[in-house]
Amino acid sequence: xxxxxxxxxxxxxSVAIAIATLAAILMPVTPAHAAYGPDRTVSITVNSNAGxxxxxxxxxxxxxxxxxxxxxxxxxxxxxxxxxxxxxxFYVSVNGSTVFYPAQTGTAPAxxxxxxxxxxxxxxxxxxxxxxxxxxxxxxxWFYPGNTYNSRTKSVTYDNPxx
Numbered sequence: 653x654x655x656x657x658x659x660x661x662x663x664x665x666s667v668a669i670a671i672a673t674l675a676a677i678l679m680p681v682t683p684a685h686a687a688y689g690p691d692r693t694v695s696i697t698v699n700s701n702a703g704x705x706x707x708x709x710x711x712x713x714x715x716x717x718x719x720x721x722x723x724x725x726x727x728x729x730x731x732x733x734x735x736x737x738x739x740x741x742f743y744v745s746v747n748g749s750t751v752f753y754p755a756q757t758g759t760a761p762a763x764x765x766x767x768x769x770x771x772x773x774x775x776x777x778x779x780x781x782x783x784x785x786x787x788x789x790x791x792x793x794w795f796y797p798g799n800t801y802n803s804r805t806k807s808v809t810y811d812n813p814x815x
Contacts, residue, residue, distance in 0.1 A: 708792025
């Protein structure tokens, strides 16, 4: 009877090892999560270039790329210059071709020199392929002289340090 128990234990152990090995082989491998690199400072100011110098728009905040080369996160604030009209806007160009318009996520009291509010844009963008760079375009407008509308755009490109 002792021999039968011993054989049964060995058989049970062998079956348990086989099941554990099979489970390890069949279990899906979870991909490693990409980590974000350090935040990069964003600061773009658009001033009028005709008539009196007016601060039209200012985009400030941070941008960070992930080391997986497919995502970036952003925390941006858009200031509407007190002499500009209408409200400025900005958009993002990914790799020089894909255009992305971040959604406004909130407001804050305007700092001196801005209109009523500072507009917040916080989020993350995932690109379908390898993300090599991001260009931020900021546009502001003003009237000068008289009723003549003018607009001006400034841009800054941020290269992905991971490729």
